[in-house]
Amino acid sequence: MTSLRPTTSSPPRADVFLVFALRALAVVASGIVLLILVFLLLESAPALEGIGLTRFFSDASWHPLSDRFNMMPMVFASLAITFGAILAAIPLGIGSALFCRYYAPPKLASLYRALLQLLAGIPSVVYGFWALVVLVPVLFPSLLAGIVILSLMILPTVALIADASLAQIPLEYSHGSAALGLGRWSMIRGVLLPSARRGLVTAILLGLARAIGETMAVLMVCGNVVQFPKSLTDPVRTLTANIALEMSYAGDLHRSALFVSGLLLMGLVVLLVAIAEGLSRGKIYA
Amino acid sequence: MPEPSSIQKSAIRKRGQVGERLATLCVWAVALLVSLVFFWILIDLFLGGVRHLSLSFLFEAPRDAGRAGGIAPILVASLEIVAVCMLVALPIGIGTAVWLAEYAGDRNRLGRLVRRSLDVLASVPSIVFGLFGSAFFCLQLGLGFSILAGGLTLACMVLPIFIRTAEEGFRAVPQAYRLGAASLGISRTSTLFRILIPSALPALSAGFVLGVGRALAETAALIFTSGYVSRMPESLLDSGRAMSVHIYDLAMNVPGGNDNAFATALVLLLLLLLINASFAWISQHHLSHGASQS
Numbered sequence: 131m132t133s134l135r136p137t138t139s140s141p142p143r144a145d146v147f148l149v150f151a152l153r154a155l156a157v158v159a160s161g162i163v164l165l166i167l168v169f170l171l172l173e174s175a176p177a178l179e180g181i182g183l184t185r186f187f188s189d190a191s192w193h194p195l196s197d198r199f200n201m202m203p204m205v206f207a208s209l210a211i212t213f214g215a216i217l218a219a220i221p222l223g224i225g226s227a228l229f230c231r232y233y234a235p236p237k238l239a240s241l242y243r244a245l246l247q248l249l250a251g252i253p254s255v256v257y258g259f260w261a262l263v264v265l266v267p268v269l270f271p272s273l274l275a276g277i278v279i280l281s282l283m284i285l286p287t288v289a290l291i292a293d294a295s296l297a298q299i300p301l302e303y304s305h306g307s308a309a310l311g312l313g314r315w316s317m318i319r320g321v322l323l324p325s326a327r328r329g330l331v332t333a334i335l336l337g338l339a340r341a342i343g344e345t346m347a348v349l350m351v352c353g354n355v356v357q358f359p360k361s362l363t364d365p366v367r368t369l370t371a372n373i374a375l376e377m378s379y380a381g382d383l384h385r386s387a388l389f390v391s392g393l394l395l396m397g398l399v400v401l402l403v404a405i406a407e408g409l410s411r412g413k414i415y416a
Numbered sequence: 417m418p419e420p421s422s423i424q425k426s427a428i429r430k431r432g433q434v435g436e437r438l439a440t441l442c443v444w445a446v447a448l449l450v451s452l453v454f455f456w457i458l459i460d461l462f463l464g465g466v467r468h469l470s471l472s473f474l475f476e477a478p479r480d481a482g483r484a485g486g487i488a489p490i491l492v493a494s495l496e497i498v499a500v501c502m503l504v505a506l507p508i509g510i511g512t513a514v515w516l517a518e519y520a521g522d523r524n525r526l527g528r529l530v531r532r533s534l535d536v537l538a539s540v541p542s543i544v545f546g547l548f549g550s551a552f553f554c555l556q557l558g559l560g561f562s563i564l565a566g567g568l569t570l571a572c573m574v575l576p577i578f579i580r581t582a583e584e585g586f587r588a589v590p591q592a593y594r595l596g597a598a599s600l601g602i603s604r605t606s607t608l609f610r611i612l613i614p615s616a617l618p619a620l621s622a623g624f625v626l627g628v629g630r631a632l633a634e635t636a637a638l639i640f641t642s643g644y645v646s647r648m649p650e651s652l653l654d655s656g657r658a659m660s661v662h663i664y665d666l667a668m669n670v671p672g673g674n675d676n677a678f679a680t681a682l683v684l685l686l687l688l689l690l691i692n693a694s695f696a697w698i699s700q701h702h703l704s705h706g707a708s709q710s
Contacts, residue, residue, distance in 0.1 A: 145604040149519060155511030156520070159579065160533040162572045166540065166548045173551050225446030233443045242447060249454055251688060253633035255660045256681045259667045260457050263464075263674060282453065313432060315439035343541025345636040346660075350668060370543045370636070377550065377640050392547040396540055403539040 170393045177386035186390070192356045194376070194384035201391060203358050207273070207366035210359065211348060212341040214277035215284055219337055222281070223288030224330060230289075231296045232314060232322075243293065250286035257283050258347035271353030274362040279347050288337040295329020296322065328409050335406035339399045345370040369395055465682025468675050474683070478646050481670050482662065487680055489648035493563060493656025494632065496649060497642055500567025501631045502624065505574045509627075510620065512575075513582035514608060538576035542636040545573050549641040561655040566642025570634060574627040581626060585619020586612060625695040629688055635660035659684045 181199050189200035226246065230239045261279040269275040299322055307317040323330070353365020354375060367375075369391045380388055476486030512530070520527025549569030559565040589612055597607040613620070635658070643655035644665065657665070663680050666673030 142603050142605075148605045148608065149515075152511050152515035152519065153526075155508050156515040156526075156530050159508050159512040159575055160530040160537075162575065163533045163537040163540070165552065166537075166544070166572075169548050169551045169556075170544070173547070222446055222450055225443050226450055229443050229447040233440060234447065242451065245451060245454060248689075251629055251633070251692070253635065253660055253684060253688075255633075255635040255664050256461065256685065257457075259663055259677055259681055260460060262667055264460060282457075285450065313436040315436045316432065318439075339539055343543065345541070345543045346664060350664070370541065373543050373547065374636060374639060377547070389547055389551070392544045396544050399539050399541055400536055403535065407535060 166396075170389055170396065174386055174389035174393050177383055177390050180383050181387065186387075192372075194380070194387060197383075199383075199387050201369070201387075201394075203356050204367055204369045204372050204391070205394075206358055207352075208342060208368040208370070210273060210366070211276045211280055211352070211368060212338060214273070215280035215341045216288075216334060216338050218277065218281035219285045219288050220334060223285050223333065223337070224292050226285070226289040227292035227296055228318060230293050232318060243290075246286045246289050250290060253346075254283060254344060255346040255350075258350035261347060261351045266351055270363060271351060271365045272363045273352065273359045273366050276348050276352040276366070276368075277362075279351055280341050280344060283344065283347060284337040284341050287340055288333045291333035291336060292326075292330055295326050295333065298329070299325055332406045332410045335402050335409075339402040339406070342402070343370065343395060343399050345374055349374050461678065461681055461685065464675075464678035465680075468679040469682055473676075473679055477648065478662075478676075481673070482646065482666050482676055483670060483672050484676075487659065487662060487676075487683065489646060490657050490659055490662045490680070491683075493642070493649050494658045496563045496652065496656060497567045497570065497638070497658055498628055498631045500564060500652065501570035501574055502627060504568060504571040505578055505627060506624070508571075509575055509578040509582060509623070510613070513579050513586055514612065516579070517583045517586035518608075518612070534576040534579055537572070538580075540573075542573065542634055545569055545637040546640050548572075549637060554641060559653065561641070561643035561645070562653045563642050563649055563656040564652045566638045566656070566658070567652075569637050569641045570631045573634065573637060574630055577630060578623040578627045581623030582616065582620050585616035585623070588619065589615045621695055625691055628691055632658075632684065632688060632691075633660060634658075635664055639664075 177199075185199050186201045189198045191198050192200050192203065226242070230243055234242060257279055261275060265275050265278060269278065303321055303325060304317060307321045312320065348368050349371040352367065352371065354367040354371055355365040356367045356372070357364065359366050373388050373391060376384070377388060473486040474491065475488050477488055478490070479485035512534075516527060516530065520530070522528075546569070549565060549572075553559050553565040553568050554561060557565075559568075593611050593615060594607065597611055602610070638658050638661055642658060642661075644657055644661065645655040646657045646662070647654075649656040659680055663677050663684070666677035666680070
């Protein structure tokens, strides 16, 4: 006799285990960021206690081996390079996105987009090496050389995200403005750019985040002198370059101070990304 | 109100047209400038590297601090680092992606927490991963400067990228597949391994390629985790120098190392291109195959 009674009403044991295992893996993956934060805090605690926050601003200079820990020249250099790079990358990046979306013939546009994607994947050490060989002999190791190469590196990021956000504007907008007899540029300036505003800001913020965390290219072309630059042609050292240069021999408080600068970098970048996500989560196209 | 005269009208139209022309000119100029600069970079790298590239460059050990000889041990170390990275990242990444796509809906609180922390992880600068890796894997876990420590650090870095791509892949699997499997009484476990993972394979391989690309390109996170040693690594606990670190070292610390740095950069770029191209071929083949079946 065949039984029609279901063998069991609860899920098989393997399935219960599966869900449990999957959830455990997800918790492991999301725990990494917590682990990073914990270790940064643990390692920077000796410096935060032994040196104190104020001395990172008020000490005479950055000479960690003789107990002087003023980080401000490097913070300033990081910010100066980042803002210089983004100022150059905004018009070039958004111009590139407009070219892809509204000016280029379709075939050329997809070629150009492929070029941008290729460039986004080139390792930063390769950009740095090229700049060292080609730019530095002309511009010297300087703030300017750093700004030029960094703006080239973040340009694909800004352009691709801006392009993607322009692609999401409802077609009615451009059809409507064309029906009103607007020219291409009046349409872009008056209708399309304003309605993609949030997406464009997101592109810029993510470009900023990429720029401020960038290490290798900046390390290779900026000259790495700890100072407040008086002009664009002065050599500077950024926070990221400082970590890369000094980690190999730093001990005790010095090492711990480097972790403080790492904590600062992480804080800045996470803040930028949080703002970008807050913007893009809300209604993007009003 | 008086009507604007026809002369005024044409002046207005002309001004508008001048603006239009100027804008078109500017946008094309930007695109031309950007393409020229980037072709300049690519051609420089190609010409600089191709002169010193040969088969023996790939199969010889570096001599004279890297000025002469090849990059054999460096290639081996790079591949080992990437292999460790992907071997760790794949199971954790696939598991997390499946859980996020299949079990954690948009209202699941743990799901939202996991997504947000992965977003934060994706934005951590690579030098900070280097600091973390050196403090956690090298010192706390006692791995020292080793290929294992470098690979594990990179795995943390690659995870969020891989998970994002894989999750989208699982979400794109048609709901009918799941319902069909459930109505046939197939267990969730078999559904996952026999139906969901095979259907999401193109997305999984896309995530894999993105991850390998990111891992091969990384330098800052490896300097203090897998180290500088350019000997042939004998085990995963040996220090090994990745290609990107080799380029950095030759360019900055070895006078006269530029020739071999160019050649190494070209090998690295070609490897990245090859991975991308093979992936594009596989996914196209796979996708068209799937389409012809359905």
